[in-house]
Amino acid sequence: MSEISPLARPRPAKVEHVDVLIVGAGISGVGAAYHLTTQRPGTSFVVLEREETFGGTWWTHKYPGIRSDSDLHTFGYRFKPWVGPPIATAEEIRSYMGEVIEENGLTPHIRYQHRIDHASWSSETNLWTIDATRTDTGEAVCFTANFLYMCQGYYRHNRGYMPQWPGMDAFKGQIVHSEEWPEGLDYAGKRVVVIGSGASAATMVPAMAGRAAHVTMLQRTPTYFRTGRNAIEIAEELRALGIQEEWIHEITRRKILYEQAKFTERCFTEPDKVKAEMLGNLRNILGPDYDIGTHFTPSYRPWRQRIAFVPDADLFQAVAKGDASVVTDEIESFDATGIQLKSGGHLEADLIVAATGFDLNVLGDIAFEIDGKPLAFHETVTYRGMMFTGIPNMVWVFGYFRASWTLRADLVGDFVCRLLSHMEQKGAKRVEVALRPEDHNMPLLPWIDPENFNPGYLMRGLHLLPKRGDKPEWQHNQDYWAEKDAFPAIDLEDAAFRYA
Known part of the structure; x- marks a missing residue:
């Protein structure tokens, strides 16, 4: 039939x-x-x-x-x-x-x-x-x-991309995906591991740090981030001068778009310089002893993947304060108390968040x-x-x-x-x-x-x-x-x- x-x-x-x-x-x-x-x-x-x-x-x-x-x-x-x-x-x-x-x-x-x-x-x-x-x-x-x-x-x-790791069923805590965040989930005082290194992870880690007992961002490979003040100087200046918002909007948009185009061009024409500048900003926040080479130095040139902007460097400030940490490693398996890493290390966790991307x-x-x-x-x-x-x-x-x-x-x-x-x-x-x-x-x-x-x-x-x-x-x-x-x-x- x-x-x-x-x-x-x-x-x-x-x-x-x-x-x-x-x-x-x-x-x-x-x-x-x-x-x-x-x-x-x-x-x-x-x-x-x-x-x-x-x-x-x-x-x-x-x-x-x-x-x-x-x-x-x-x-x-x-x-x-x-x-x-x-x-x-x-x-x-x-x-x-x-x-x-x-x-x-x-x-x-x-x-x-x-x-x-x-x-x-x-x-x-x-x-x-x-x-x-x-x-x-x-x-x-x-x-x-x-x-x-x-x-x-x-x-x-309604759902994100969720890899299937060995032993997930053995974990005694809670596993959630960032795309499927349960209403009312309380992470206060909990040890949290966020799997991922993209914009979602970079947003969640500083937001949860301080309230959670500790937040660890577990990444397989590092990602590029840009940092800066959560403000646009020219917009503030024009606003202080009493310029109407329609003009401020257009002028600010044009300036940002022009600078973005120039930055993207530089990522192709002088990627090593752009890379050094971005890593230098992080070194100023995290200090000379922090292992930026392992945790924040991608293997690819800038802009081969999306670069998220981290306002007021809040992710890196949380790491510098000790409320959050970054681990660069691969997952061997889950177990009852957390994640076993391929390097032999182990991450204890009460809550594991998969910020592993879109479906x-x-x-x-x-x-x-x-x-x-x-x-x-x-x-x-x-x-x-x-x-x-x-x-x-x-x-x-x-x-x-x-x-x-x-x-x-x-x-x-x-x-x-x-x-x-x-x-x-x-x-x-x-x-x-x-x-x-x-x-x-x-x-x-x-x-x-x-x-x-x-x-x-x-x-x-x-x-x-x-x-x-x-x-x-x-x-x-x-x-x-x-x-x-x-x-x-x-x-x-x-x-x-x-x-x-």
Whole structure:
């Protein structure tokens, strides 16, 4: 017997139609809703969000000290000034997003507790059909949309990547993942081991230090960190001069972006100097006797993986005070009282926290079909990291690795609005990207060059992501400084766009 497609399940009698369906009410989805509201008034749209409220990462992440790892002058939207400290807490970021929702009347457009299960495209009707479930009631709901705007992010919010080590069942204490932090977890007076060395670990360790008996950051390999005061000097000066916030926001953003671009360039052209500068900052905090070579000197050049900013050097201050420590080693196994290390050492623990990274998802784990056939997303080729060959009327927001995610979300928002207006002027109901005749001999490569950027979560899921070409338009460029000019200049009549 042939298997029946899950998209063939009975649908509700009432099907709601919108011009655009936005997936997710995180930082990208709220921004997308704003751009549609302001740039295309009259466009009908709905935002479907799985959680009970907006915020995405800033709602689902509950671990101690949760904060941004890049500055809010660039992580904030370009259209709304950020007036708080550059490194902000999740609560501060959600408050900012809430203001965007309220100030622009976005609330009526957002449907919370709506989990999208299936999405199917029909070339006969030129429509997407989206089947969802209300998680609060279990009710099946259905939408049709002319255009699908994917703002769901790139990792699973309800679970993280959890390696399986020998002996985990033998541990008598508690093991939690940073992505699945239990409500009310009390770590006061406990010996805590945080496994990981990324932004999550660097946030949790100083937040828990002092309250816990001791916190140990156990890392297999070191990570680069930048430190500095949690303030932007030029913003403070302009504010003291009484300059209006809109001007401060724009000037500060431009200065930060310019300095970030120069720093990234230096990471490629003079990596040894950049490395020495960053390690020198840590040596000043930790003292000349601290083993920086073992614990804070990565084997790779700067910016081959994301560099988190540590405000006021709080992680290193906690280590210097003795409230926290860093162990660089590999795990042999867990046992009843902690972790046995491959070096022969042992870490005693009451609570073990796995800050071991994201679990990559693809297109929100939604089952996609194109004209009745399951979508093989990894076989498509990306157009500028936002459209994909063979997938009509869809754009995906995938931000930057080396700069704030929202910078690209704003650029993509402009592009979507311009594309929709262009289709309207042409009378086109459908658009997709396709390789042009001059592209057919183009080599197809992985989504990102591992020699350029290679965090673990991306390497584990690289086989699930679309291919890229060797031409700028057929890849996800990581250079905001170039894309801010390239995106507005995209020729919508280029042969890469196929309208019908």
